[in-house]
Amino acid sequence: MSEPGGAAASPGSGDGRVVVDLRGIRKEFPGVVACDGANLTVRAGTIHALLGENGAGKTSLVNVLGGVYLPDAGEIWVHGQQRQFHSPADAIAAGIGMVHQEFRLVPTLTVFENVVLGSAPRYLNMGQIIERVAHLAATYSLQTDPSRPVWQLSVGERQRVEILKALWRDADVLVMDEPTAVLTPAEAADLGLTLRSMADRGRSVVYISHKLDEVLSVCDEATVLRNGVTVAQPRSLAGIDRSDLAEMMVGEAATQIQRPAERPSGDIVLELSGVSALSDRGLPALHSVDIDVRAGEIIGVAGVSGNGQRELAEAIAGLRPTTAGTMLLAGVDITGASPRSRSRAGLAYVPEDRLGMGLAPAMSVVDNAVVRSYRSMRRRMMLDLRRCEEFCRRLVERFDVQAGRIHEPVGALSGGNLQRLLLGRELTGEPKMLVAAQPTRGLDVAGIAAIQEQIVAQRAAGVGVLLISEDLDELLALSDRLIVMYEGQVAALMDPTQVTRAEVGAAMAGSTSTVSGGNS
Amino acid sequence: MSEAAVVGLLVATVQFATLVYLAGLGELIAERSGVLNLGVEGMMAMGAVSGFMMALATDRPWIGFAFAALVGMAVAGIHALVSVVMGAGQVVSGLAITIGGLGFAAFIGQDAVRERADAVFTDLGIAGLADIRWVGPILFNQPPVVYLAGLLGIAAWFVLNRTRLGLALRAVGESASTTDSVGHSVTLLRSGAVLIGGAFAGAAGAFLSLYMAAGWTEGLIAGRGWIAVALVIFGAWRPGRLAAGSLLFGFTLALQPRVQTFDLSIFGLEVNTISPALLGILPFLLTVVVLIAISFRARHRPSPAPAALTLPYRREER
Numbered sequence: 001m002s003e004p005g006g007a008a009a010s011p012g013s014g015d016g017r018v019v020v021d022l023r024g025i026r027k028e029f030p031g032v033v034a035c036d037g038a039n040l041t042v043r044a045g046t047i048h049a050l051l052g053e054n055g056a057g058k059t060s061l062v063n064v065l066g067g068v069y070l071p072d073a074g075e076i077w078v079h080g081q082q083r084q085f086h087s088p089a090d091a092i093a094a095g096i097g098m099v100h101q102e103f104r105l106v107p108t109l110t111v112f113e114n115v116v117l118g119s120a121p122r123y124l125n126m127g128q129i130i131e132r133v134a135h136l137a138a139t140y141s142l143q144t145d146p147s148r149p150v151w152q153l154s155v156g157e158r159q160r161v162e163i164l165k166a167l168w169r170d171a172d173v174l175v176m177d178e179p180t181a182v183l184t185p186a187e188a189a190d191l192g193l194t195l196r197s198m199a200d201r202g203r204s205v206v207y208i209s210h211k212l213d214e215v216l217s218v219c220d221e222a223t224v225l226r227n228g229v230t231v232a233q234p235r236s237l238a239g240i241d242r243s244d245l246a247e248m249m250v251g252e253a254a255t256q257i258q259r260p261a262e263r264p265s266g267d268i269v270l271e272l273s274g275v276s277a278l279s280d281r282g283l284p285a286l287h288s289v290d291i292d293v294r295a296g297e298i299i300g301v302a303g304v305s306g307n308g309q310r311e312l313a314e315a316i317a318g319l320r321p322t323t324a325g326t327m328l329l330a331g332v333d334i335t336g337a338s339p340r341s342r343s344r345a346g347l348a349y350v351p352e353d354r355l356g357m358g359l360a361p362a363m364s365v366v367d368n369a370v371v372r373s374y375r376s377m378r379r380r381m382m383l384d385l386r387r388c389e390e391f392c393r394r395l396v397e398r399f400d401v402q403a404g405r406i407h408e409p410v411g412a413l414s415g416g417n418l419q420r421l422l423l424g425r426e427l428t429g430e431p432k433m434l435v436a437a438q439p440t441r442g443l444d445v446a447g448i449a450a451i452q453e454q455i456v457a458q459r460a461a462g463v464g465v466l467l468i469s470e471d472l473d474e475l476l477a478l479s480d481r482l483i484v485m486y487e488g489q490v491a492a493l494m495d496p497t498q499v500t501r502a503e504v505g506a507a508m509a510g511s512t513s514t515v516s517g518g519n520s
Numbered sequence: 521m522s523e524a525a526v527v528g529l530l531v532a533t534v535q536f537a538t539l540v541y542l543a544g545l546g547e548l549i550a551e552r553s554g555v556l557n558l559g560v561e562g563m564m565a566m567g568a569v570s571g572f573m574m575a576l577a578t579d580r581p582w583i584g585f586a587f588a589a590l591v592g593m594a595v596a597g598i599h600a601l602v603s604v605v606m607g608a609g610q611v612v613s614g615l616a617i618t619i620g621g622l623g624f625a626a627f628i629g630q631d632a633v634r635e636r637a638d639a640v641f642t643d644l645g646i647a648g649l650a651d652i653r654w655v656g657p658i659l660f661n662q663p664p665v666v667y668l669a670g671l672l673g674i675a676a677w678f679v680l681n682r683t684r685l686g687l688a689l690r691a692v693g694e695s696a697s698t699t700d701s702v703g704h705s706v707t708l709l710r711s712g713a714v715l716i717g718g719a720f721a722g723a724a725g726a727f728l729s730l731y732m733a734a735g736w737t738e739g740l741i742a743g744r745g746w747i748a749v750a751l752v753i754f755g756a757w758r759p760g761r762l763a764a765g766s767l768l769f770g771f772t773l774a775l776q777p778r779v780q781t782f783d784l785s786i787f788g789l790e791v792n793t794i795s796p797a798l799l800g801i802l803p804f805l806l807t808v809v810v811l812i813a814i815s816f817r818a819r820h821r822p823s824p825a826p827a828a829l830t831l832p833y834r835r836e837e838r
Contacts, residue, residue, distance in 0.1 A: 089703030104701050106694040108822050109687075117691050118702025120684040151822050165702075 017044040018080070019204050020065065020096070020173050025074035027060050034060035035228040038074070040206070042173060042221075047195055047205040049215040049237075052225035053249055053305070053470045055441050058208050059101075061225065062175045065206075066098040067091030079172075092118075097166025097174045101181065103158050107151035111144055115164045136167055140194050155281075156187035163194065174198065175206040180214060181306065182281070192218045210249070210304050212242045212509050224248040246304075246505035250472050266295025268328075269346075269433045269464035270316070275325035277315045285311040287488045288325065293433065293464040298455065300479030300496065301468040304508050308488035309468045310352055313437040316466070317349040318342045330432050343372065346432035350423055350439050352468075354415075358422045361411030365403045365421065366392040368410045372425055391428075399424035400450060416447025423454055434458055437468045452478060472501055486510045521784045523654075529774055530658045535732055537763075537770025538662075538669045539724055543748035544755065544762050545669075545676055546720025550596075551752055552680065553713035554693040554828040557599055558614030560721050561745025562621020567592045567722030569629035572729035572736045575639040576632065584639065585665070585726045592722015593715045595621055600714040604707055607832035618745070626738040633737055641665060641731040665727045672720070677759040689713060693826030696833035706833050721745065743800075747773070750807040756814070756824040769803045776800055 020042040027035045035057040042048045052058045063069045065076065067085030076083045078094045085091045088098070105114050112126075112133040121129075133146040142160040150158060159179065166174050174195075180188040195205050195218065209215050215222065216237055224232040224245070232248045234240060270293040279285035286308045293299050303309050314320035316327065318339040326335045329345050337345070351357040359368045369392040370377060377387045392406050399420045403413060410418065419439060426434070436455065440448040455478065459465055469475050475482055476496045484492040484507040492507040543560055550557045557563075567588035575584025595617060602613040641663040644650075649660035680686035692699040692709045700706050728744070729736050751769055755762030776796045784791040814823055 087703070088701045092703060104695070104698040106691050106698055108694055108827070109691060113687055113691075117687055117699070118704055120687055122684050124682050124684065124687065126682075 018042070019044050019078065020206075021075075021077035022061065022065060023075045023077065025061060025064055025076075026072045027057075027064055027069055028072050033228055035064070035071075035225075037229045038225060039230040039233070040065070040223050041233065042204050042206055044172075044204055045199050045202050046220040047199050047207055047218055049219035049222040050206055050208045050225065051210065051212075051215060051222055051245060051249055053210065055470065056225040056249070057228035058225055059177055060228075062098070062177060062206060062208060065091065065173075066096055066175060068098075089118075092169050092171070095170065095172035097163075097169060097171025099159065099162040099166065099174065099176045099179065101177045103162055105150050105158055105161060108149060110147050110149050111153070111161050111164075112146040114150055114161055115146070115168045117165075119169055133164065133168070137164055140167065140197050141190075142194055143190075155182045156184065156190075159183070159187075159191070160194075167198075171203070173204045173206065175208075177208045178210075179207070180209065180211065184283075188214070210306070212245045212304070215245065216240070216242065226250075242509040243502070243506040246509040247502055250501055250505045250508075265297070266462060266464075267330075268292045269295050269330050270466065271328040272316070273326055275312075275315060275327060276323045277311050277320050278323060279311060285488050286315060286322075289488075289490055291466070291483065291490065293466055295432070295464050296459055296462045297480045298459050298465040298467055298478050300475035300482045301466060301485060302470075302472060302475050302482060302504055302508060303485035303491075305470060307485045307508075309485055310437065311488070312485070313349070313352065313435050313466075313468055316435050317347070317351070346430075348426035348431035348434045348463075350419075350426055350434070350436040352437040352441075354418050354422050355411065359410050359418060362409050364408060365396070365401075365406040365410055365413070368421065369395050369406075369425055373429060395421070395424045395428065399454070414447075416443045416450070419443060419447060419451055420454075423451060427454070427458065431463060433464045433466075435466045435468075438470065439467070440469065440471060440474060448474075472504060476501070476504070484508055521782055525778070525782065527654060527657055529771075529778055531662070532774035532778075533767065533771045534658060534662060534666060535770070536773040537766040538666045539727055539732065539744060540748045540751050540769050540773070541673065541763060541766035542665075542669045542727060543721045543724035543745060544751040544766060545673060545759065546592075546717035546724070547748055547752045548717075548755070548757060548759065548762055549676060549680075549689075549720070550713045550717035551829055552693045552757060552826055553689050553710045554696060554826050554831065554833075555599075555604060555710050555714050556610045556614060556830045557596065557617075557714060557717055558611060558749065559595065559599055559617025559621060559718075560748050561741055561743070562618035562625075563592045563595045563718050563721035564621075564725035564728070564741045564745045564748075565625035566595050566621045567725030568729035568740055569625040569632065569725075569736050571722070571726030573629070573632050575726075575730055579639045581639050581641045581730050584730055585641075585723060588726030588730075589719040589723040592718040592720070592725065594718070595722070596714050596718020599718070600711040603832065604710045604714060607834055610830050610832070622741070629736050629738065633735075639730075640734045641727075663727075663731045665723075665731065673759050673763055680759065690826075693828055696828050696831070697835075700833070700835060710833075721748070724748070744773070747803050750804055753825075754803075754807045754810050756810070757826065758824070768806070772799055772802045 018041055020040065022038065022040040025035050025038040038057055038061045040050065040061060050058050060069065064071045067088045067090045076085060083094055112130050115133050116129060130146045137144050142164060144157055144160050150161060179191060183191060198205060207219055219237060222234050222237060223230055226249065272289055272291045274288045274290065275286060276288055277286040289312065301309055311320055315322050318337060322335065326333060329342065329347055332345055334342050334345060355361050366388055370388045374383060377384050377391065389406065396403050396406065401417050401420045403417060423439065439451050455465055455467060467478060479496045482494040482496045483490050484504060491510065543564060547557060547560055570591040571584040571588025574587040575581050599613050599617055602608050603610040643661045644664055646660040650656045680690060688699060688704045689709055692704065692706055696706045725741065728740060733740055747769055751762060751765050754765040776799045779794050779796055779799060780792045782791045
């Protein structure tokens with residue numbers, strides 16, 4: 001790593017002065033180590049990409065830089081001085097501007113009020129402030145009307161207000177967390193121009209993304225994180241292509257998971273044909289997806305996040321309406337069916353957001369355990385609490401949930417135990433089909449092993465499994481067939497025993513659209 | 521209906537309006553910061569009794585009035601501590617202050633009940649204007665608190681809309697996390713707003729005991745604190761509309777004791793047959809109408825209610 005201020009200039013981008021230097025950052029949350037040994041070196045006048053898969057620690061790292069989290073270890077250097085940020089205000093004062101994925105704007109206030117909030121003059125001379133905000137916006141070609149209330153603005157305009165907020169505070173470094181995730185392509189192009197004009201004026205941008213094309217076209221340098229560790233810091237992106245970046249993000253196989261041996265082939269339990277669906281923002285997210293899952297088979301779904309995996313899982317679970325195509329579950333058409341009737345027809349669903357969608361954090365372990373099958377535990381009009389508790393105890397025991405007391409709120413459990421409880425609940429009643437989205441994300445080693453064991457056991461019991469994961473090792477080890485999603489489509493169908501990580505990485509980056517080594 | 525009766529009604533309207541405006545303005549400031557204080561009734565009672573007793577002791581109504589504001593502020597301090605600093609439920613804390621405040625005021629005011637205060641406010645009688653027919657007695661011959669309330673209203677509008685402090689206060693009532701993230705102290709802003717609100721409520725109570733009733737009895741506040749809470753909604757959380765609403769509510773309050781003496785017929789309805797009790801619910805009825813109007817409008821734009829109202833804030837550390 002280069003010393004602050006002592007770095008050689010990188011060709012064509014700024015004067016090479018180091019503005020921000022994060023060294024050996026470690027940040028641990030209960031049960032999850034988000035970062036350990038993460039470095040980030042940002043130079044003046046550059047747009048710096050921070051790359052990594054979901055859960056690689058990107059957001060945690062920039063939240064350390066932004067004063068949101070206090071690091072457990074490591075050093076923060078800004079302009080050659082070591083700093084301690086105890087609050088976002090400290091980071092703002094040091095010239096760090098953050099644009100979070102979820103905007104921090106007050107909808108009922110006007111644009112200029114949002115911009116100056118926190119660093120306004122004592123008396124608000126409206127005309128003068130509006131003029132200054134408008135001037136600032138014009139300087140960086142950020143089109144906005146300072147006196148409009150924010151609730152009237154589009155998402156793209158709101159993002160411009162967030163950037164203006166940072167510029168108003170004279171931020172040297174603007175951190176943008178997945179800025180284009182919410183933008184239309186035209187808005188994304190405008191954003192690129194704005195960021196470039198900031199870099200041309202000597203400011204720096206930290207640009208978090210996992211859209212590789214975008215990173216290559218917008219950014220000058222990059223830092224790649226994997227499992228909370230900085231694994232690559234290319235000083236220039238010239239001569240680097242998508243698959244190089246994908247390989248850096250994905251890395252080499254770390255652990256070998258025991259691969260289930262025999263491969264029984266059963267009847268098709270889930271058949272999707274031509275399924276299309278929209279994203280939360282109403283844009284097409286799935287295009288005519290065809291997938292069939294056989295009994296006793298694990299289909300792995302790989303892909304850089306945001307390429308339709310979440311929408312796919314939700315469409316199958318019945319939580320997201322489809323715009324085209326049909327879905328058959330064990331031969332029964334479930335295309336327009338409710339989540340409940342799908343569940344009754346034999347579908348188990350482990351959602352990505354385990355504590356938001358999967359479980360109710362404030363409710364007890366028992367209540368969460370029975371929420372799917374409480375109808376069978378009635379005594380006349382009331383719940384038979386004893387049967388509920390009994391059911392819960394059996395579940396906790398069978399799936400080895402370390403729950404302490406079963407009447408305490410579920411939110412107090414660790415990530416691994418939450419996931420064991422959730423998976424256990426979904427697997428009761430002998431489902432025919434299991435859709436598991438990111439079931440091992442953020443878990444510790446023991447938790448991952450337990451969940452993978454259960455998934456393999458379901459396969460052995462003849463359940464069809466659709467396993468959506470961002471852990472390539474896991475997918476390669478567990479899947480019988482591997483699907484790669486790219487831009488809402490099935491870009492590749494692969495035989496995991498026949499492909500290399502690099503080939504999968506290339507397909508994830510959209511390089512190939514061939515069906516290689518797959519099965520008929 | 522005699523001219524004197526009409527003038528008397530309008531004079532009382534202005535005074536009742538002042539009463540609910542003062543208390544309502546304080547509640548408005550607290551609510552704009554995101555804290556609902558349902559303790560207005562109790563804070564008014566505490567202000568009324570303590571202000572009256574202090575005025576008796578010192579023979580100076582202004583000292584009593586200022587003391588009442590301090591007492592109101594102290595009582596509001598309990599609400600700030602419980603609901604802002606400790607993050608407990610605002611509704612429960614506010615209700616406790618109303619119930620406790622009413623009871624405690626009755627307890628400490630036992631000896632003051634029969635006292636006859638001479639140390640009360642007198643009408644100002646602005647020279648040259650007070651003698652004008654109609655307008656004079658209504659606008660220019662009122663106690664000083666009436667004019668003070670007007671000035672406070674203007675000041676509150678200015679601070680809320682034209683200063684950094686007001687911007688932060690409005691922002692913290694909409695989104696505490698946003699306001700925190702730009703470096704304002706949520707606790708300080710909200711506690712301050714609650715304390716100011718308590719001072720206004722205490723002062724309003726003293727206006728009742730030191731002028732309008734010129735004495736203290738248990739039950740003196742008689743629900744006017746609740747009217748102030750409703751008035752904030754009716755006024756859509758804005759000082760200007762609050763003033764208009766307080767005149768309307770003040771009119772119904774002034775009409776209540778007088779209505780049965782009026783010899784007047786409107787569209788064949790004998791006014792003196794209207795029940796004063798029914799008139800008493802008019803402010804609340806109007807508030808419900810406004811609430812319905814707001815909810816209809818809310819389909820197209822944000823509600824005028826502060827978005828973070830009643831939501832305690834804790835900085836999140838994942």
